[in-house]
Each structure stands twice: as C-alpha cells, then as structure tokens.
Amino acid sequence: MTDTKTVYLCGGINKLSDAECKDWREETKLLLGPEFETLDPMRRDYRGREGDFSAEIVRHDQTDIAMSDIILVRAEKPSWGTAMEMVYAKLLGKFVVVFGAGDKPSPWIVFHSNKMFPNLNEAISWINAYLAHAKKFAV
Numbered sequence: 039m040t041d042t043k044t045v046y047l048c049g050g051i052n053k054l055s056d057a058e059c060k061d062w063r064e065e066t067k068l069l070l071g072p073e074f075e076t077l078d079p080m081r082r083d084y085r086g087r088e089g090d091f092s093a094e095i096v097r098h099d100q101t102d103i104a105m106s107d108i109i110l111v112r113a114e115k116p117s118w119g120t121a122m123e124m125v126y127a128k129l130l131g132k133f134v135v136v137f138g139a140g141d142k143p144s145p146w147i148v149f150h151s152n153k154m155f156p157n158l159n160e161a162i163s164w165i166n167a168y169l170a171h172a173k174k175f176a177v
Contacts, residue, residue, distance in 0.1 A: 041073055042073055042074065042075055043073060043074050043075070043107040043108060043169055044074070044075045044076070044077060044105055044106045044107050044108070045066075045070060045074050045075070045076050045077070045106060045107070045108045045109075045110050045165070046076075046077045046079075046102050046103050046105075046106035046108070046109045046110065046123075046127070047063045047066060047076055047077065047078045047079065047080075047110055047112075048079075048103075048109050048110060048111040048112070048120055048123045048124065048127075049062065049063075049111060049112030049113075049114075049115070049117075049120055050112070050115045050116065050117035050119070050120055051079065051080065051083075051117070051119065052117055052118075052119065054115065058115065059080055059083075060080055062112055062158060063076075063078050063080060065158065066110065066158065066162065069158075069159070069162040070162060070165065070166065071166045071169065073169055074165075074169070077102040077105065077106055079098070079099055079102065082095070082098055099119070099123060100126060103123060103126055103127050103130065103132065104130060106127075106132060107132070107133065108132070108133045108134075108135060108165060109123070109124070109127040109132050109133070109134045109135070110135050110137070110161060110165070111123075111124055111134060111135065111136040111137070111151070112137060112138055112158070113136050113137065113138050113139035113140075113143065113147055114137075114138035114139075114140075116139075116147070121146065121147075124136075124147070124150040124151070125150055127150075128150045133152050133153075134150060134151045134152050134153075135151070135152065135153045135154075135155070135161050135164070135165060136151040136153070136154045136155070136161075137154070137155045137156065137157055137158050137160065137161040138156070138157060138158070139154060
C-alpha cells in the first residue's frame with residue numbers, strides 16, 4: 039500500500055462565487071493529513087467559459103477522478119456536474135464520501151456514496167482515521 043492517497047474535491051462550481059467554490063476546498067487541503075494529495079478542479083477555473091471548453095472540462099475531471107482513491111463530495115449545493123461525477127466515480131469503483139446532503143438526501147446521493155456526513159469536519163476526521171486504520175493493517 040502506498041503512503042499517499044489522492045482525494046478529488048467534488049462539488050459545485052458553475053454559477054457559484056469564488057468563496058462557494060474555493061473556501062471549502064482550501065479548508066479541506068489544510069485539514070487532510072500529510073498522507074493525502076488533493077486534486078482540485080478549481081485549478082482549471084472555466085467559469086463563464088464552460089460552453090467553449092465542455093469536452094476539455096469533462097475529460098480533465100474524469101482523469102482526476104480515475105486517478106483518485108477517494109472522492110470527497112460537497113452536496114450542500116449539488117450541481118449537474120457534481121451528480122455526474124459521483125456516478126462516474128461509483129462506476130469506477132471509487133470510494134465516495136459525501137458531506138452536507140441534509141437530513142433527507144436524494145436516494146441518488148445515498149446510492150452513489152459509501153459514507154455520508156453532516157459536515158466537512160466529520161468527513162475529514164473519518165477519512166484521516168480510515169487511512170490510519172488501513173495503514174495499520176497493510177501487509
């Protein structure tokens with residue numbers, strides 16, 4: 039088992055403010071342990087130009103998801119892209135961790151996630167503990 043795990047930061051971008059897109063992702067990068075690398079789709083910010091680059095956006099996001107071990111999904115403001123990324127990740131057999139889906143999440147979110155948490159801090163705590171536990175039992 040390699041020491042570094044990759045986490046794709048999945049959540050709404052289109053029609054959202056900088057703060058809505060970036061703040062939780064930057065907080066996540068700080069909260070994850072040093073054993074994690076993050077893939078942040080905001081490093082390719084196409085807001086306002088999505089129509090001109092739709093194929094490129096999807097291909098890059100699919101590549102990031104395929105390269106990731108865990109998909110961390112912010113479901114407070116889900117979008118079409120977030121939903122499709124979740125389905126794609128699940129089809130690839132990726133481990134999908136969701137936070138912020140509310141008290142009565144869509145059955146689609148529940149079905150396409152492996153773990154669900156009410157907030158980012160609980161999701162991050164679980165991811166850090168999960169890796170520590172997996173490393174303990176690695177052969």
